[in-house]
Amino acid sequence: MISAIVMFVFLTMILVLSFVPIQLSGFKNIVHVDKFYHFFAFFCLTFPLSFVQPRLTIWVLLGVIVFGGLIELTQHLFGRQSTWTDFAADVIGALVGSLIAGQLGIWLLRRREHDSE
DSSP states (O other), X not given: OHHHHHHHHHHHHHHHHHHSOOOOGGGTTSTTHHXXXXXXXXXXXXXXXXXXXXXXXXXXXXXXHHHXXXXXXXXXXXXXXXXXXXXXHHHHHHHHHHHXXXXXXXXXXXXXXXXXX
């Protein structure tokens, strides 16, 4: 239950930040720093639910990828620029987050089952 709430909070934050016009004025010298933000946001989005429910990892991943794609497709309606590199960073972050969390969740489940024997 807590993982779903955490995921919903991240989902809401990503949604709001994706449509609010933002200037990264202090980061002009750092090339593509926004790609790290995309990676990190989607990593954090997939991690909680994939960790707690590792059997749902593929569905969490697919849902988050669709979510990221829909954001990129609709950002132009809010004065934001859509890019394939942003979407790629979203996908890679979601993939890494869900894979790490899913594997940790499976390991934890097996450990609990082993300890209870």
